[in-house]
Amino acid sequence: MDVVAVALFGLVAGSFLNVVIVRVPERRSLWSPPSSCPGCGVAIRWRDNVPVLSFLLLRGRCRACGMAIAWRYPAVETATAALWVVAYLTFGPSPDFGVALVFLSALIAVTGIDLAHQIIPDVITLPGIVAGLVANVATRRVSIVDALVGIAMGGGIFLVIIVASGGGMGGGDMKLGAMFGAFLGWKVALVALFIAVLLGGTVAAVLLVTGRVRRKDPVPFGPFLAAGGAAGLLWGENLVGWYASGFGG
Ligand SMILES: [Zn+2]
Known part of the structure; x- marks a missing residue:
């Protein structure tokens, strides 16, 4: 019931x-x-x-x-x-369930908005970073150091990509990456980003090969980030173990 x-x-x-x-x-x-x-x-x-x-x-x-x-x-x-x-x-x-609802709902909004407009709005990600930190202070699911390192790492990875690619990714992706760190801590956030890249790369390759998109067409990354974030939240610790052991070895 x-x-x-x-x-x-x-x-x-x-x-x-x-x-x-x-x-x-x-x-x-x-x-x-x-x-x-x-x-x-x-x-x-x-x-x-x-x-x-x-x-x-x-x-x-x-x-x-x-x-x-x-x-x-x-x-x-x-x-x-x-x-x-x-x-x-x-x-x-449990409190973790409440935190999960907030995080997952934000990911659904991000997916819908990025698909329609190719933007990830600050009005979701910036409060999201604060919400993730506050939630982890309250529930101690992720230590505060883990969450702070996660914010720096989740945002920093995208900052490096943005600088290196000359704008191949947006600032919205970067702030979403930081929000992952705040909610998930740095280890799970890294796994979430890794899943997003795997999923996004696979789908982009299929779309290219089948001619659904051309090489120059933008494929929004937000939905893949959202999928990775959801997987990280729900199965994060198991995924960290799987990743650390060399992909299920
Ligand atoms: Zn009508």
């Missing part, structure tokens, strides 16, 4: 993250006005705004004008609920 409650709260949180993903890049208030259809401007009634369910009942179209509702909405809601459930099964009812 607990899992069902966590999933339902996750769906509602996902619905809010959709608002974050749409409004943060436009610097609009998250609280007002209420959501409206981008096609006809009609305010969305509460019964048409139930996560996932309304999308299915409306067959993915605005009730007023029939404009297609982006697939991103139910996808973000479902992904949030799924990650919240995985976090609950991993951490149980």
Whole structure:
């Protein structure tokens, strides 16, 4: 039953993250006005705004004008609920679970915004760095030294890449790297970045080979960072062991 409650709260949180993903890049208030259809401007009634369910009942179209509702909405809601459930099964009812919800939700927002706009907003990552530090001071899951070294290392790696590549990566990636360090500590943050590079490299290679993107096309790195960060949070200690032992040797 607990899992069902966590999933339902996750769906509602996902619905809010959709608002974050749409409004943060436009610097609009998250609280007002209420959501409206981008096609006809009609305010969305509460019964048409139930996560996932309304999308299915409306067959993915605005009730007023029939404009297609982006697939991103139910996808973000479902992904949030799924990650919240995985976090609950991993951490149980504990302070670490609460910290995990904050971190995972931030990663979902980062993914949605980077896919749509190729930016990772400071308004998520800078408070995120502080939140990670405060959370670790409170829960002692990661020592404060580990977290501080993590911030320097997570941000520093990207700073080196930015300088060496002449802008191949953005400052947003750098601040997200620092946020990983704050939440995960330096060892797990390194593993998270390593997973992100593996995933991003693999997907970019597949997209290039299949002709879906050209060599010069930007492929946003934020979603891969987010995937690496989530893996680090959920399975970090195991992954550090696996990495240290030379990839499962
Ligand atoms: Zn409409």
